[in-house]
Amino acid sequence: MVETGGLSTFNIQHGYVEALVRGMRNSFVSDSDYHHLTQCDTLEDCKLNLTESDYGASLQNDSTLTPQDLQKAAVDKLAVEFQYLRSQAVAPLAQFLDFITHEYMIENIMMLLKGTMAGRDINELIAQAHPLGMFKESTMRSVVAFESNAKGYADLYQCVLVDTPVGAYFSKFLQESSQNVGAAGEIRNVLEETEIEIIKASLMKYYLEDFYAFCSSLGGDTATIMCEILSVRADTQAINVTLNSFGTPLNDPSMRSTDRRRLYPSVGFLYPAGTSMLAQASDEESLGQVCSLYPGYASAWACHVENDDRSIDDAFFERDAALHELAFESQMHFGCFYAYVKLKEQEIRNLVWITECVMQRQKEAVNQFIPLFSQHAPWRQKGGRR
Amino acid sequence: MSSDASGCQSAYCNQGWSEVLTHMSPYGWGSFGIAFGLGLSVVGAAWGIWLTGSSLVGAAVKAPRIRSKNLISVIFCEATAIYGVIMAIVLNGLMKKPEDSSYVDGVFSEGWDYNTWYFAGFGVFCSGLSVGLTNVASGISVGVAGSSCALADAQDPTLFVKILIVEIFASALGIFGIIVGIIQSNSSQFPDKLIN
Numbered sequence: 005m006v007e008t009g010g011l012s013t014f015n016i017q018h019g020y021v022e023a024l025v026r027g028m029r030n031s032f033v034s035d036s037d038y039h040h041l042t043q044c045d046t047l048e049d050c051k052l053n054l055t056e057s058d059y060g061a062s063l064q065n066d067s068t069l070t071p072q073d074l075q076k077a078a079v080d081k082l083a084v085e086f087q088y089l090r091s092q093a094v095a096p097l098a099q100f101l102d103f104i105t106h107e108y109m110i111e112n113i114m115m116l117l118k119g120t121m122a123g124r125d126i127n128e129l130i131a132q133a134h135p136l137g138m139f140k141e142s143t144m145r146s147v148v149a150f151e152s153n154a155k156g157y158a159d160l161y162q163c164v165l166v167d168t169p170v171g172a173y174f175s176k177f178l179q180e181s182s183q184n185v186g187a188a189g190e191i192r193n194v195l196e197e198t199e200i201e202i203i204k205a206s207l208m209k210y211y212l213e214d215f216y217a218f219c220s221s222l223g224g225d226t227a228t229i230m231c232e233i234l235s236v237r238a239d240t241q242a243i244n245v246t247l248n249s250f251g252t253p254l255n256d257p258s259m260r261s262t263d264r265r266r267l268y269p270s271v272g273f274l275y276p277a278g279t280s281m282l283a284q285a286s287d288e289e290s291l292g293q294v295c296s297l298y299p300g301y302a303s304a305w306a307c308h309v310e311n312d313d314r315s316i317d318d319a320f321f322e323r324d325a326a327l328h329e330l331a332f333e334s335q336m337h338f339g340c341f342y343a344y345v346k347l348k349e350q351e352i353r354n355l356v357w358i359t360e361c362v363m364q365r366q367k368e369a370v371n372q373f374i375p376l377f378s379q380h381a382p383w384r385q386k387g388g389r390r
Numbered sequence: 391m392s393s394d395a396s397g398c399q400s401a402y403c404n405q406g407w408s409e410v411l412t413h414m415s416p417y418g419w420g421s422f423g424i425a426f427g428l429g430l431s432v433v434g435a436a437w438g439i440w441l442t443g444s445s446l447v448g449a450a451v452k453a454p455r456i457r458s459k460n461l462i463s464v465i466f467c468e469a470t471a472i473y474g475v476i477m478a479i480v481l482n483g484l485m486k487k488p489e490d491s492s493y494v495d496g497v498f499s500e501g502w503d504y505n506t507w508y509f510a511g512f513g514v515f516c517s518g519l520s521v522g523l524t525n526v527a528s529g530i531s532v533g534v535a536g537s538s539c540a541l542a543d544a545q546d547p548t549l550f551v552k553i554l555i556v557e558i559f560a561s562a563l564g565i566f567g568i569i570v571g572i573i574q575s576n577s578s579q580f581p582d583k584l585i586n
C-alpha cells in the first residue's frame with residue numbers, strides 16, 4: 005500500500021491536484037447568488053443570474069432553461085472537472101478517485117436493470133446514466149439482455165460485470181445469496197421490484213465496506229476524515245434500509261434478522277450494537293427508539309416524526325453537507341476530493357430545487373435548500389438545529 | 391601502548407570510536423562542516439520550494455491573481471539556501487592553509503598549535519551542522535506554511551498577509567541557526583603558523 009504522505013511529503017505526489025480541487029471549491033454558488041436566484045420570477049431570470057456564476061459557460065447553449073437541462077449541464081460539468089482531477093492523479097489518489105466513481109457505476113447498473121424491467125428504451129436509459137459512473141457503451145447495452153432472476157444475475161455477472169470495477173461487489177452478492185437460498189429464496193422470487201432494491205443495497209454495502217477498508221489502510225488524516233464520513237454514510241444506509249423495509253416482505257419477522265440484517269454495512273457508528281437493534285425493529289416506533297440512542301440520528305429522526313416540511317433525507321443531507329464542509333478545513337488528505345463531489349451533488353440538488361420552485365411558482369418553498377460554505381448554514385447558526 | 395579487548399598490540403590498532411574524533415584531520419572536520427551546512431540548507435530550501443510550488447501552481451489554475459504574490463513564499467524558502475551559502479563562505483574563510491615553514495614532509499614541526507587546530511576543526515564542523523539542521527527544519531516549515539498560504543490566498547485574499555506572518559516566523563528559525571552558527575565559528579580560527 006502506497007502511503008498518502010504526511011504534512012511534509014503529501015505535496016510530492018498530490019500537492020497539485022489538491023490545490024486544484026481547492027481552487028474548484030471557489031466555484032460554489034455564493035450566498036448572494038442564491039439570494040438573487042430565489043428572487044427570480046421566471047426561468048429566464050434564473051438563467052441570467054446563473055450566467056454570472058461558474059455555470060455560465062455550460063448553460064450558454066440552451067435557449068430556455070428547465071430544471072432538467074440545468075441538472076444535466078451541471079452534472080456534465082462536474083464529470084468534466086472530475087475527469088480532469090482524475091487525469092492528474094497518481095496512486096493512491098487515483099485509486100481513491102476511482103472508488104468515488106464506483107458508487108455511480110452501481111447506480112447506473114441498477115438504473116439500467118430497473119429501467120428494462122419497466123420496459124423502457126435502452127437508448128433513453130443510457131442517456132440518463134450518471135456520467136461519473138459510465139461503462140463502455142457495449143457493456144451498458146448488454147446489461148439489459150439478462151433476465152431478472154437469480155440465474156440471470158449470475159449470467160450477467162459472468163458475461164458482463166466480471167471485468168468492471170464493481171464486479172467484485174456483484175460476485176460477493178451472488179455468493180451470499182446462493183448461500184442463503186432456502187425458505188427465504190422462495191419469497192425472493194415474489195419480490196421482483198424489491199429485488200432490485202435489495203441488490204442495490206447489498207452492492208452499496210460491499211462498496212462502503214471496501215471503500216472504508218481502503219481509506220483506513222491509507223492512514224493519517226485521510227483515514228480519520230474519510231472513515232468518519234463513510235461511517236455516517238453507512239449508518240444512513242442502515243437506517244434507510246430499515247425504514248424502507250416497512251411494509252415489504254423484508255420486514256417479515258423471519259427475514260428481519262436474516263435478509264434485512266445482511267444489508268446493514270459492517271462499518272459505521274451503528275455497527276454492531278446499533279445494527280443488531282435495527283435488525284429487531286418491526287415498525288417506525290421501534291426504529292425511532294434505536295435512533296434516539298444516537299444523538300446524531302435522533303434529531304434526523306425527529307424531522308421524520310414531526311413531519312414538518314423537511315423529510316429525514318433532508319436532515320441527512322444537511323448533516324452530510326456539514327460533515328463534508330469540514331473535510332475542507334484541513335490540508336493534505338484525500339477527504340476533500342470526496343467532499344467536493346458530494347457537495348457539488350448537493351449544490352445541483354439545490355439549483356434544481358430552486359428552479360423547480362420558480363417554475364411551479366412555489367415561492368414559499370424556495371428557501372428550503374441547503375446553503376454550502378455559507379455563514380447562514382443551519383449548522384453555523386448559534387443554537388440552530390443540528 | 392595499551393591493548394584493547396581484542397588483544398591488538400599494534401601501534402596502529404584502533405582504540406574505539408573515540409578515535410574518529412582524534413584521528414580525523416581537523417581540516418577534514420572543517421570541510422565536512424561546510425558541506426553539511428550548505429547541503430542541508432539546500433535540502434531544506436528545495437523541500438520547501440516544492441511543497442509551496444506544487445500547491446501554488448494548482449491553486450493558480452482557478453485563481454491566477456495569486457501567482458506573483460505567492461512567489462514571496464518561494465523566495466522565503468530560497469532564503470534558507472542563501473543562509474547556507476553565506477555560512478559556507480564564512481566558514482571557508484576560517485580555514486587557512488598552514489604556512490610552508492610550519493611543516494616538513496607533511497608532518498607538523500615542533501610548536502604547531504594542536505589544541506587550537508582541533509578546536510577550530512570541531513567548531514567549524516558543528517557550526518555547519520547547526521546551520522544545516524535548523525535550515526532543514528526552517529525550509530520544511532516555510533514550505534508547509536507557504537503551501538497553505540497559496541491555498542488560503544486563492545480562497546480569500548485577505549488571508550495572505552496573515553499567513554505570511556506565520557511564514558516569517560518559520561523563516562526566523564533559519565535565522566536563529568545562522569546567528570548561532572556565526573557566533574559558534576567566530577573563535578574557530580584555524581592556526582596557520584607555529585607558536586612564537
